[in-house]
Amino acid sequence: MNATQGAILSVRDLEKTFGSVVAARDISVDVPVGQTVGVIGANGAGKTTFVNMITGHLTPSKGVILFEDKDITGKASREITRLGISRSFQVAQIFPSLTVFENMCIAAAIAHCGPSFLDNVTTPVRSPRATAEAEAAIELFQIGNYRNAVASQLPQGVRKLLDIGMAVAGAPRLLLLDEPTSGISIEEKFGLMEVVMSALKKRNITVLFVEHDMEIVSRFADRVLAFYDGTVIADGTPHEALDNPRVQELISGIRLKPAGAAHA
Ligand SMILES: Nc1ncnc2c1ncn2[C@@H]1O[C@H](COP(=O)(O)OP(=O)(O)OP(=O)(O)O)[C@@H](O)[C@H]1O
Numbered sequence: 001m002n003a004t005q006g007a008i009l010s011v012r013d014l015e016k017t018f019g020s021v022v023a024a025r026d027i028s029v030d031v032p033v034g035q036t037v038g039v040i041g042a043n044g045a046g047k048t049t050f051v052n053m054i055t056g057h058l059t060p061s062k063g064v065i066l067f068e069d070k071d072i073t074g075k076a077s078r079e080i081t082r083l084g085i086s087r088s089f090q091v092a093q094i095f096p097s098l099t100v101f102e103n104m105c106i107a108a109a110i111a112h113c114g115p116s117f118l119d120n121v122t123t124p125v126r127s128p129r130a131t132a133e134a135e136a137a138i139e140l141f142q143i144g145n146y147r148n149a150v151a152s153q154l155p156q157g158v159r160k161l162l163d164i165g166m167a168v169a170g171a172p173r174l175l176l177l178d179e180p181t182s183g184i185s186i187e188e189k190f191g192l193m194e195v196v197m198s199a200l201k202k203r204n205i206t207v208l209f210v211e212h213d214m215e216i217v218s219r220f221a222d223r224v225l226a227f228y229d230g231t232v233i234a235d236g237t238p239h240e241a242l243d244n245p246r247v248q249e250l251i252s253g254i255r256l257k258p259a260g261a262a263h264a
């Protein structure tokens, strides 16, 4: 299979089964370079399964995944990370007893260590390169005020920024964010996403983000993939996808107004 021209990611006929559970099926998507894609769907719809197959945390049962024209289907997550795909998880993956700066240094060092971190003594965590990258990431994600704070003591929003900043340490071209605003108050969500999305734009990173808040999705996504029962039931601009009657009924919970009724 060839990737569609200009697509950084091409997925064809992707399927994942766990015994009798079909967690993903018939997923075919092309993502152009630079696009910000919002992934929506109810609990259990298959969003994380989709992300996990792209990042190598799950092996697809069927289908093909191309990243920058390379077939990455079923490759190990470490190898996929080295090729240029990074991610964050639903729960922040940070070292709680270390400071923001130390966490960033470790992420930068790991990003450049090659196949084996432990074997590679030439990539110390305090190398000039890792240190410079850590400082740049702290500035980019606007968490300089917390540079020397211990991660376990951080406000939730700062912890998220640190987590995503660490995911960006290896200069990925594609980043997958699994519910970046989960656990964040409604008042703080928009500010957090403004910082994250402007940082990723500055680095020209293509983004897929899983999100339950439709206002966040319509504000920050160029395109929306709506998942239901393991498959994509709508794919278009936020307006197109969120106006889709099936999406309204099955995902966003807002039913269509009767034909002819004015939109609020
Ligand atoms: N390791 C697994 N073993 C068995 N079933 C699984 C496994 N991982 C996911 N599933 C099932 O696959 C389906 C999709 O799960 P997934 O975690 O991808 O949903 P999701 O859209 O990310 O949901 P949420 O919004 O709750 O995070 C669910 O029915 C889930 O129970």
Ligand SMILES: [Mg+2]
Binding pocket: 047, 048, 049, 090, 178
């Ligand atoms: Mg999930």
